[in-house]
Amino acid sequence: MSRHRRNLIYLLGFMGSGKSTVGALVARGLGWPFIDLDATIEAGQAMTIREIFERAGEPFFREIERAALTEASKAEPAVIALGGGTFVQDANLQFIREMGGVTVWLDTPLDELLRRCGSMDNRPLFRDLESFRQLLEQRLPYYQLAEFRVSTEGRAPEEVAEQILRLRVF
Numbered sequence: 001m002s003r004h005r006r007n008l009i010y011l012l013g014f015m016g017s018g019k020s021t022v023g024a025l026v027a028r029g030l031g032w033p034f035i036d037l038d039a040t041i042e043a044g045q046a047m048t049i050r051e052i053f054e055r056a057g058e059p060f061f062r063e064i065e066r067a068a069l070t071e072a073s074k075a076e077p078a079v080i081a082l083g084g085g086t087f088v089q090d091a092n093l094q095f096i097r098e099m100g101g102v103t104v105w106l107d108t109p110l111d112e113l114l115r116r117c118g119s120m121d122n123r124p125l126f127r128d129l130e131s132f133r134q135l136l137e138q139r140l141p142y143y144q145l146a147e148f149r150v151s152t153e154g155r156a157p158e159e160v161a162e163q164i165l166r167l168r169v170f
């Protein structure tokens with residue numbers, strides 16, 4: 001753990017948990033800048049996430065994700081929405097802990113995640129129901145390492161953001 005608390009909030013959770021939408025609302029509520037990691041990666045590569053996966057593969061994506069995380073974490077204050085896989089890479093987890101920001105897991109049940117991701121085609125890791133379910137299961141132990149868990153079940157993004165703002169740890 002870092003020696004002092006920094007004005008950084010990392011939102012983590014599975015794809016479809018609402019990190020980008022909720023993150024923007026939390027940032028607005030605090031008057032802090034909002035950084036969406038996937039969006040910065042797409043802008044930096046001038047490609048969509050799906051194109052990066054298709055043309056260069058997942059290992060390359062993870063490398064640039066790591067670089068984007070390092071760069072984004074230089075901002076302060078900031079609310080940073082991670083990608084669904086960012087927090088489950090050990091090096092990233094370690095790095096985020098060292099940065100001393102607040103980690104908040106948006107916990108969303110499988111059926112809700114499926115409903116939200118089913119209609120989107122910019123998610124290369126959303127292939128079929130079974131692999132989606134398995135990936136979520138593999139990742140839960142990592143997500144549970146976040147300092148705060150906020151359930152998004154049946155709740156509007158505004159409500160979820162309000163709850164995060166009420167944590168009053170920043």
Ligand code: S3P
Nearest residue numbers: 014015016049083084085123124
């Ligand atoms: C990924 C989730 C995506 C994106 C990439 C990989 C993952 O982000 O970073 O497709 O490993 O779960 P979202 O969680 O914003 O969809």
